[in-house]
Amino acid sequence: MSKLCRFQHILFAITLIDKQITNLIKRTRHKINLYLRHILYKIKNMKWLLFSLLTIPFLSVSCNNKITNADSTTWKFDSIVFDKRIHVNNDTLKEGMKVFISFHYPEVAPEKVNLEAIQNIFGKILNSDDNFTGTPQKAFDELKDKCIKDAADLAEIWNEDAESNNFVIPLSDYEHSTWINIDSIYPSMLTLSSSYYSYTGGAHGYEAITYHNIDLNKAIVVNDTILFGKQNLPKIAKLIQNEVENRNKDKESSEAIYLLVKIDEIEPNNNFFFTKEGVVYLYNQYEIAPYAQGPVEITISYD
Secondary structure: OOHHHHHHHHHHHHHHHHHHHHHHHHHHHHHHHHHHHHHHHHHHHHHHHHHHHHOOOOOOOOOOOOOOOOOHHHOEEEEEEEEEEEEHHHOOOOOEEEEEEEEEEEEEOOOOOOHHHHHHHHHHHHHOOOOOOOOHHHHHHHHHHHHHHHHHHHHHHHHHHHHHOOOOOOHHHOEEEEEEEEEEEOOOEEEEEEEEEEEOOOOOOEEEEEEEEEEOOOOEEOOHHHHHOHHHHHHHHHHHHHHHHHHOOOOOOOOOOOOOOOHHHOOOOOOEEEOOOEEEEEEOOOOOOOHHHOOEEEEEEOO
C-alpha cells in the first residue's frame, strides 16, 4: 500500500472518529438540556403549587360548578420505574438500547374524588390510548412490554446494519424515555405532565412535554374547548398570536421566536398549564419553531 493510500485511510478514520465525537457531544448536550428543562419545569410548578395551596383556590372549569373542598394533604402518590438496557439478542455482552419509564400516579385521594376514574385517566395518558381501562400497574406493564418489544426490534435492525456497514452510531446511545409527573394540585383540578424523549440515530433525539388538566369533580381531561368554550377559541388564538408578535418586535431579544409558520397560523394546541400569571401554552419543537428554539411557552394573562 502506498503512503498516499495509507494517508487517505488514516484521514478517513479520523473523519469518522471526529464525526462520532461531534454527534456524541450534540446528543449529550441535548440530554443535559432536556433534564435541566424538566427540572426547571418541576421547580417552577412546585413554587406555584405552594403558592396556590397557601393562598387562593383554583376556580372550577365551569363557573357554575361548586369548588370541591379537596385537602391536598389527603393525596398520596406512588411511582413505578423501569430502567433497563435491551441488548442485541438479549446478550448482555453486546450493545444495548436504554428504555426508561417513570410513572407517578395517585394512590390515595380525597373522599369526594373518584380515585379509580382518575387513575384510569393516568393510564390512558401513559399509554396514549383513549380506550385503555385498568389499574396503574396494568397501564405501566402494557407500556413496558411495548417499549421492550420496540427496542428489541430496533436492536435487531441495528445489528444487521452494524454487520453490513463500516460505521454505525452505537446502540448504547439509543434511548426511549417516558415520564409521568404530577405538577400541580388544586381543589378541583390536577395537572400532570407527560414527557417523552427518543433517540434512534441522527444528529439529535426528539423530546416533547404535554400537559394534561383533570377536572376532579367530573373525572375528565379539560381541553381548551372545555376551558374557554368553542366560540372563544379564535379570541384565544389571537391573544397567542399577539404575544408572539410582541416578543418578535426585537429580533435580537432572547424572547424572540424563530417561527416555522406564519403568526396567523398559530392556534391553541390543548397543551397548557396554569401559573399565577395566566394560562401558559407550550409548543414543542417543530410545532411552531425549529428544534434549536426549544419548547416555546406563551402566556395568556388572566387580565
